[in-house]
Amino acid sequence: MSQFQQKVELICFEALTEDIVRLTFNAPKIAAMARPGQFVMVQTSPGKDPLLRRPFSIHQVIRDGHLQILFKVLGKGTELLAQVRVGEQLSLLGPLGNGFTPGSPETACLVGGGMGIAPLLFLATRFLSKSSAAEVSPKMPMVILGARNRAELEPLVDDFRKVGVDVLAATDDGSFGHHGLVTDVLTKSNLPPGFGIYCCGPHPMMAAIARLCQQESRACQVSVETVMACGMGACLGCAVPLKAGGYAHVCSDGPIFEAEKLLWSL
Ligand SMILES: Cc1cc2nc3c(=O)[nH]c(=O)nc-3n(C[C@H](O)[C@H](O)[C@H](O)COP(=O)(O)OP(=O)(O)OC[C@H]3O[C@@H](n4cnc5c(N)ncnc54)[C@H](O)[C@@H]3O)c2cc1C
Ligand code: FES
Known part of the structure; x- marks a missing residue:
């Protein structure tokens, strides 16, 4: 690469x-x-x-x-x-890093929290470019975004809407969209079986989504953030524990991981 x-x-x-x-x-x-x-x-x-x-x-x-x-x-x-x-x-x-492995836009659900929303706009536009114009529905891929309040979330939601994607929003203070967590919105959405999740956000949010996906046997890719020194696999400072034992390095093995492969601390 x-x-x-x-x-x-x-x-x-x-x-x-x-x-x-x-x-x-x-x-x-x-x-x-x-x-x-x-x-x-x-x-x-x-x-x-x-x-x-x-x-x-x-x-x-x-x-x-x-x-x-x-x-x-x-x-x-x-x-x-x-x-x-x-x-x-x-x-x-x-x-x-490795990047997401995008499946079909028709069965994709993107979930972002806070600055974890950052990589998902690029992913959403890539999904849209994979569909022919006739196939594009404003609901595909499905996108759920959360942040602390309207000021933080609304400009980012607007960006997704500008590229033609509908967004379900959630804020901690209820000032924009659902009053509560993105995980509430995800649970209420009754995502059909076969949909995969692409997720980036604070660790507790990703841990909760990883748990949910495990219960539902749902594929889930998470974007992991750690403090990094070199970004290229040389310092070994970005290790995260794996469920099977041992560690992976976020910069060189990730930052995208299948959620089920990681050992979640929450
Ligand atoms: C692969 C990857 C992608 C990232 N993408 C984004 C992004 O798109 N937008 C964005 O805002 N941030 C992103 N981050 C986090 C970003 O790198 C840190 O916020 C940044 O390095 C902080 O630098 P600083 O010098 O301002 O803060 P520092 O002085 O280094 O740290 C300030 C505080 O932030 C904490 N902190 C530092 N890095 C992180 C981290 N990775 N996670 C949690 N807490 C941290 C420190 O422990 C300290 O308490 C990403 C991190 C990784 C590993
Ligand atoms: S940041 Fe140096 S090995 Fe990952």
């Missing part, structure tokens, strides 16, 4: 909320190879602090080799990234 380390120019900066930012880079080489579920390692500072690149899912690949990431400001690296301005250059390494 090809990976590139590229200095890329920021061509669009969007602050979706006070602390959620979307960056669009002109990154033709990485964009051309990228698959949904893969990630890039981003150098957040030209100096040595922070020394390590930070991992971000590829949020979307758009025409002309443009690649987007979507992130929430958490610490030093993301604070610096939120200060980058259009025209500046950053070093990106990618695309990294």
